Amino acid sequence: MKDELGIWTEMTGEESRSKFPGLWRRAMALPSLNDLQADLVSGWAHQMEIKVLDVSERSVGIFRPTPAVVLQSDEGIACFPKVAATGDPQWVAHKVHLDRIASLWEKVEWFAPLWVPQGKVNELLQAIEHRSKEDALRLFEYHTSTIYTLPFQAVCIAQFLPQSRSLSVFAPIAREAYLAFYSGHRASSIAALIPVMEGAVSRISSEAAGQPVLEQVDKIIDRACMLAARSHFGDMWVPSEYREKDYLYVQDERVFVFQTFRRWLENSFFRRTGEYDGLTWLNRHLFAHGASMDWQKPSNFSRLVVAIATLGVIESWHDESNQVPLIFPGMDEDGRLLWQQAMLQAQAQMAVKQIEQQNYRQHGRLVPAMPTDDGVLLRKAVLQQECIDDLVRPLRNAGWSVEIGEPDDRSLYVKVAASSGPQKLRIALLYSCATDNELYRELAQEVDAILYRGSPYHQHQFAYGISVHVGPVTGWQPPIPQR
Structure with missing residues (x-):
């Protein structure tokens, strides 16, 4: 029978009095469901005094249809699949394929995404498939940085959340977190959104409030899968085993997304503190109990924005509100x-x-590192630009050919190699005069001159014991190469 949302449920009440289950039992008695034919079903229906309006063989369902015999009668429309719900070779092969894809998403602690072109999804999965978990996560963050962009996040926050029955209350804090994140307050922005995930689950599953959060998750997603099943088959009677989420996991892309999202919530975000073994550290319990501070990774912000928006889609299928689109x-x-x-x-x-x-x-100091910003990227950009302006150009104007190296990992210095015929000149440009003497000594063994940005700052306290030239780059005159 159907529940209050019109979804076919288990065979009880009115459905048990329907004649469709009897027809299905006769079909199941055949040596193979592939033997099921339209005229056979029509004959059975006449024997059971069902008024047949039409009977045909066709594929039923969207995404990956199921071959079936469809009976239209005075009792309604019924679908009798011609393949078993379990064990069908093609279904099993597709399940193996989808399980592999699901495991790749789990590898990078994510779920099959909505709103991403399939070409980009395939490119990402190919990139991470044969990589270690650490490398896969790094590549995932690289690829998603071009997908979950500022405009993408803005649409999720400004256009999805306000439309959601349960998530609209969180729209203001999501907006504030978004603006704060791009104002430099990254850790606090991530911290603001982590509780929203649990709050959203509780608001969506209002009838199950007070139950453990993972039980709420199961009820929400089970309900969403039920509605997806109705949409998949249309308003027709279908044997209950074909409406199960395990079967539709293979047949319906929406159910696959919902199920992988469930796995992410269970195996990553809501996983117990002692059991979590991931690398993103985006875990509600680790955050709440202060067991780790690694949840502050900047990439976790876009993950949270997309995950909250995805909850909005699941809510739309949970209560048929259809406010957040696929x-x-x-x-x-x-x-x-x-x-x-x-x-x-x-x-x-x-x-x-x-x-x-x-x-x-x-x-004479560097800006103290913050949890999500150690200042390296800005120092690197400044160091590279001033190296070109104040060192490379004067060298080239003096007649040298110049090669620029990459700044070191902390962007404290960059090396430049100049040449003119057999003549060589090696120079190091420091980000600041106030650099540890040990680094001065190390560079002095490799270069002919050590220069630094800005004006001198107690140079004698840092550059003592150095035999090569040390001074500000703007006060240094490149030698003219001998001809």
Whole structure:
């Protein structure tokens, strides 16, 4: 029979009095369901005094259809599959394939994503398939950085969350976290969204509030899968085993997404503290109990935004509200304004960062590292640009051919090699005069001159015991190569 949402449920009540289950039992008695034919079903229906309006053989369902005999009668429409719900070779082969894909998503602590073009999904999966978990996670973050962009996140926050019955209450804090993240307050933004995940689950499963969170997750996603089953087969009677999530996991892409999302919640986000063995550290219990601070990884912010938006889709299928779409929409004015607001915040933050760097440099220090920003990227950009402006160009103007190396891992220095015929000149450019003497001594063994950005800052306290030239790059005159 159907429940209050019109979904076919287990065979009880009115359905038990229907004649469709009797027809299905006769079909199951055949040597093979493949022997089931339209005229055979029609004959059985006439014997059971069912008024047959039409009977045909066709594939039923969307995404990956099921071959079936479809009977239209005065009692309704019934679908009698011509393949078994378990053990069918093609179904088993597809399940093996999907299990492999699901395991790849689990490898990078994620789920089959909505709103991502299949070409990009395939490219990502191919990149991580034969990699270690550490390398796979690094590649995942690289690929998703081009997918879950600022505009993408803006659409999720400004266009999805306000439309959701349960998530709309979290829209303001999600907006604030988004703007704060791109203003440089990354750890606090991630911390603001982690509790939203659990709060969203509780609000969606309001009838199950108070139960353990994973039981709430199961009820929400089971319900969403039931609605997907109804959509998959349309408003027709189907044997209950074909409406099970295990069968539709292979047949219906939506159920596959819902099931992999369930696995992510169970095996990663809500996994118990002592059992978590992932690398993203995006785990509710580790965060709540302060067991690890590694949840502050910047990539976890986009993960949370997308996961919360995906919960909105699951809610839409859980209660048939259809507020958060399966197809990613174009950016509307709300999304565009939020995105532009974040861009302004980021530009302002860049100016603030540069002022901070200058202020600390005047005192011979680096800006203290923050949990999600150690300052390396900004130092690297500044070091490379000033190396070109203040060192490479003067060398080339003097007649040298120049090769620039990469800054070191902490972006404290960069090496430059100049040549003119047999003549060689090796120079190191330091980010700051106030650099540890040990690094000065190490570089002095490899280069002919050590230069630094900015003005001298107690140079004698840092560059003592050095035999090569040491001084500010702007005060250094490149030698003219001999002809």
